[in-house]
């Protein structure tokens with residue numbers, strides 16, 4: 141019998157950790173995964189496609205029940221962990237059961253934030269985080285009026301999905317441009333035009349003052365006096381790491397659960413990965429860092445000497461027909477140079493930010509095919525002088541003309 145290893149949370153990071161670990165040292169740990177959601181781990185990234193009716197719920201499943209069984213993983217789902225008894229190394233579940241652990245991994249993800257305005261908990265005011273949320277959102281039906289609050293990735297994908305389902309959608313955003321944390325002004329303006337062409341009304345510099353209704357939402361009141369009639373409101377204003385269990389157990393918390401380069405928390409034998417973890421002051425809200433952390437932790441639990449040093453972020457928007465990619469320091473620091481390529485006829489815009497002869501950031505609109513290649517260049521920090529003249533035209537041309545190494 142292997143050493144008992146308990147993972148709290150049956151999300152994307154947990155599934156990846158189980159996969160990485162069982163590939164490396166099958167049988168070394170007796171793994172148990174505890175999940176609050178009443179289903180097998182699924183691909184949360186595809187929830188937008190589920191809302192837009194582009195995939196089915198079954199297609200979201202990351203691993204089959206058989207996959208988990210074949211690797212000897214005990215799955216407890218539909219039942220949250222409610223306490224960690226660190227002194228005796230035991231996890232307590234909501235149904236009263238307890239599980240001993242030698243090693244414990246917290247992979248509890250995040251919770252969506254609701255604005256602290258009146259009416260925020262009225263019926264019909266929803267969030268967009270899990271399958272249950274999508275099921276609620278899909279009840280909207282054609283012809284109903286939906287207001288999405290938040291013009292980031294999540295808000296745009298929610299607005300698009302609801303519009304595809306036949307709702308009349310308004311997108312309310314506090315800032316002066318959409319996706320301001322991922323896009324420069326030019327790309328954001330192009331994105332706005334595309335989203336509006338898909339039937340979504342976009343309101344920027346719009347601050348929500350209150351949500352009105354008697355029992356059920358009826359309207360969103362904006363600070364400037366405007367009032368948007370609504371049958372449904374979706375909060376997509378951000379997420380907060382889910383640290384409740386860790387806090388009660390006395391682990392060090394800042395915004396997320398504080399971890400070191402070995403993904404270890406402040407308590408011996410307890411680790412944290414994914415959106416609930418905070419590494420060097422950063423809580424990531426994307427899947428790639430969660431997967432990198434899962435891989436590093438699996439290697440360490442398998443006895444290797446691996447370290448997590450942080451992740452370079454890249455964003456891909458999933459609104460069908462709108463290709464947007466952004467990564468790294470796309471706004472550019474002092475002294476950085478920009479290569480800009482734009483084709484209004486094809487609705488293409490590319491901005492590459494270069495500092496010290498290295499690519500440090502990129503924004504792509506319309507043609508995003510080279511996004512992963514640019515991301516590799518940013519991550520590797522490779523000098524780009526030899527390919528600079530072709531850099532903006534993409535990998536194929538740049539590599540075809542790259543001088544051969546002597």
Ligand SMILES: Cc1cc2nc3c(=O)[nH]c(=O)nc-3n(C[C@H](O)[C@H](O)[C@H](O)COP(=O)(O)OP(=O)(O)OC[C@H]3O[C@@H](n4cnc5c(N)ncnc54)[C@H](O)[C@@H]3O)c2cc1C
Nearest residue numbers: 149151152153175176184220221248249414415425426427
């Ligand atoms: C609509 C949508 C679209 C997205 N699109 C993208 C994208 O395009 N690109 C990208 O990089 N990222 C995207 N993301 C973010 C991505 O899904 C997350 O970064 C990823 O899921 C994080 O994985 P995680 O395992 O840390 O958290 P999660 O996948 O959220 O898993 C955490 C799990 O832990 C469970 N849990 C919490 N507390 C307990 C408890 N006490 N006991 C038991 N279980 C518990 C939760 O119920 C949840 O199932 C998107 C997210 C959403 C919602």
